[in-house]
Amino acid sequence: MAWTREEMAARAARELRDGYYVNLGIGIPTLVANLIPEGMQVTLQSENGMLGMGPFPYEGEEDADLINAGKQTITELPQTSYFSSADSFGMIRGGHIQLSILGGMQVSQSGDLANWMVPGKMIKGMGGAMDLVAGVPRVVVVMDHNEKGGAAKFRKDCSLPLTGKGVVDLLITDLGVFSIDRRGTTPARLLEKAPGVSLDELKSRTEAEFSD
């Protein structure tokens, strides 16, 4: 049986380490904020210009001057700091953020990521995704294993325009977890399967080559 969104987020949360500064993307990665293990200190960065994101505010206490990168109202913590978007991306590009967890449309077996545009459809823009995957040393992608029509999203090569080339280290889908060598020197490797998912099923639903 495939993993749920919550189970995928829980698996992604296992990539957190004490003392990490982490950037979480929109969607399933946002759920990881709820799953930081007790006693572990993880500082969440919001790329518009904030370190130390707190929970959503109580109703009536929303502050229009305090939003995250998804433009949601949030709160600050005692350790929070604010800075410009240039400083924020200096942290990201400079490799000071240890972990980025984000969503994807396609991932290739050599760690290419496509998640920002579909040709022919309205392009909203890449936001900070290209900077995050280029600058953060460890990148985890969380996405469904297949498109709604069944097409494979974990592929030999991405058919969609890239967000980054050779940038993904770990792929978590609803069917399994794969480690990827972003230099492309060793093949992608299956680390875990969702309960009840067979290797044959995984292989039939994956275009990328991987070892198990």
Next chain:
Amino acid sequence: MNKVYADATLALKGLTHDGMTVAAGGFGLCGVPEHLIVALKESGAKGLTVVGNNVGCDGHGMWLVLANNQIRKVLASYVGENKILEQRYMSGEIEIEFNPQGTLAERIRAGGAGIPAFYTRTGYGTQVAEGKETRQFNGEWYVMETGIVADLSLVKAWKGDTEGNLVYRKTARNFNPMIATCGKVTVAEVEELVQPGELGSDSIHTPGIFVDRIVVGKNYVKHIERRTTRPRAKAAPAAGGSEV
């Protein structure tokens, strides 16, 4: 020399013309110079190139200038939640140059700091790098990006003094500090104008040298794009709660 202007319209007087490049601070609708944008709309200047992270969203911010047919080209990183922009981009009426958010922030910072170009790993091997110089440093490939200088910069700060020193509030800072530096002329709007010394010289985010004119905005709307809250009953963890 007096930098203080009585209202936003007067603050932009003589500064706008057709075909100019205008950079505006803000991320989404947070930290947007909302009164100066209305004044830009009222100026009627057309064929504008607009630089900023977004171009407002339906009914708010730079959307007002867009809806008034004043924009020809946009340099931004994310333009969702903006139906008019979507229509005009798809029909070819408006050109959009998409920039990775960090690259845009750094291009603006570089422009303001007199740096014509720089190299970044961001976008290497993607459409963003097409037609740009690439170069290898220490075994890694980088893309050359150019600095951005605007004819006019519009920024929003929380507090300012009569010398143009500015202090921003929380995440309303975002692109404003760099945009304040990249304008040939920079106009700031603030919620509160104070006398020199009151901001604390060690606490100033943007030194007054970057600000040519300053105006106090009244009756801020500060529209919230995504109002998210958590229930009061028990403390929810980060990012819990609901979007309403």
